[in-house]
Amino acid sequence: MNALERLAETIAGRADADPEGSWTARLLARGPEKCAEKFGEEAVEAVIEAVRGDRARLTAEAADVLYHLLVMLQARGVTLTEVLAELDRREGTSGIEEKARRDG
Template sequence: MPKASVSAPALDLSVLARLDAVIRSRKGADPASSHTAKLFAKGPRKCAQKFGEEAVEAVIAAAANDRAELKSEAADTLYHLLVMLAARDVPFGEVLAELERREGVSGVAEKASRPKG
């Protein structure tokens, strides 16, 4: 199936790559040196929990139709997603590659192709 053509303003997502690099540079750093290092020191489970909390806050803001709060919580969610991925040694590039692999594939077909288990 060909990739969909979507008309939208060009987005510069390089800020995510820069943020990911900063986050990964904090692994193993002194927890007193940064909030990110402190999260890593608490372990991958805590990083995952924080991601979940921020995602729920984004959902609440969306349900309340609070645009400003949604933008803020979405930014927090993206940050905590990158922290969680780094805590589990999953490169952000691999997530982007998975999105690219799925691009142009219908959601029904993509879901059907996933391993059962």
């Protein structure tokens, strides 16, 4: 099991925790929309650091993005396993072809 899978398991385990004692539980208790908003904020921060070129800050922000992505997925009942299965399905397919299928 890799770090991302462990993190997803931890987030799932905190879904029913007391929001007073868990940041993850607090985010989830605020609902999927708030989780999505938080993900968006972190994504913007990662973009800013990518443009600035600070590798250490980008690395930290990317970790925040992954955490908040997993929280958002948990809030909507989507598992990391499902996302990984979708990536497996797309493997070997041109990004141009995949986009054309979705847009078509």
